[in-house]
Amino acid sequence: AQSVTQPDIHITVSEGASLELRCNYSYGATPYLFWYVQSPGQGLQLLLKYFSGDTLVQGIKGFEAEFKRSQSSFNLRKPSVHWSDAAEYFCAVAPPGGGNKLTFGTGTQLKVEL
Amino acid sequence: DVKVTQSSRYLVKRTGEKVFLECVQDMDHENMFWYRQDPGLGLRLIYFSYDVKMKEKGDIPEGYSVSREKKERFSLILESASTNQTSMYLCASIYGSEAFFGQGTRLTVV
Secondary structure, eight states: EEEEOOOOSSSEETSOOOEEEEEEESSOOEEEEEEEEOTSSEEEEEEEESSSSSSSOHHHHHGEEEEGGGGGGEEEESSSSOOOGGGEEEEEEEEEETOOOOOOOOOOOEEEEE | OOEHHHHOOOEEOOOTEEEEEEEEESSSSSSSEEEEETTTTEEEEEESSSSOOOOOOOSOTEEEEEEEEEHHHHHHESSSSGGOOEEEEEEEEEEEEEEEEEEOEEEEEO
8 A cells, every 4th residue: 555654753943954854655656746734723735746757846935855766755855944934744645647545644843943 | 726615613512413524615626535634643534525426435434424415515524423533624625636725624522
């Protein structure tokens, strides 16, 4: 069965520092890959997605993610974190070819120190 | 912009009550999903629907049912609420594998 692992439950970074959130997946083939962000008390918002092609994808709010097939990873990065980035981040996968059933990781809570 | 609206942000219900959580989307999407979110467990799929009057069980359907009488509306039903159903419930409308979420309903069962 497919699964998504986010090994870091909590991460704290200083404002202005770089950020990397880890995501590993287990799937029979390369799935569609997503990162979502959830601000306190809100639903989830899509940051970026990877279907195929260029393995470095750009998203909203200055985020990017790199797909590495050899490592089954899709890590999220941001060069300089802002205090407003404090939120919970979820990695998700969907079946290759466009299936609609998403499987989510357990999330990483990001805290930003001023 | 796609809008997914959940009828309540917060609900408090008593054990044994029948609870209805409503979700409406305005983009004519066929696919709608209900998740519950718990700390340390992420989002777990309860039920989903690919079309009107159609439903499929997700990973944790026990204790829940759903109704999809109209394309834009997908309701989650707790037949007899229990304290272990205290959680955040998230509705999503999905198109092209991209999910659009409502703001969530935080349900407390006492």
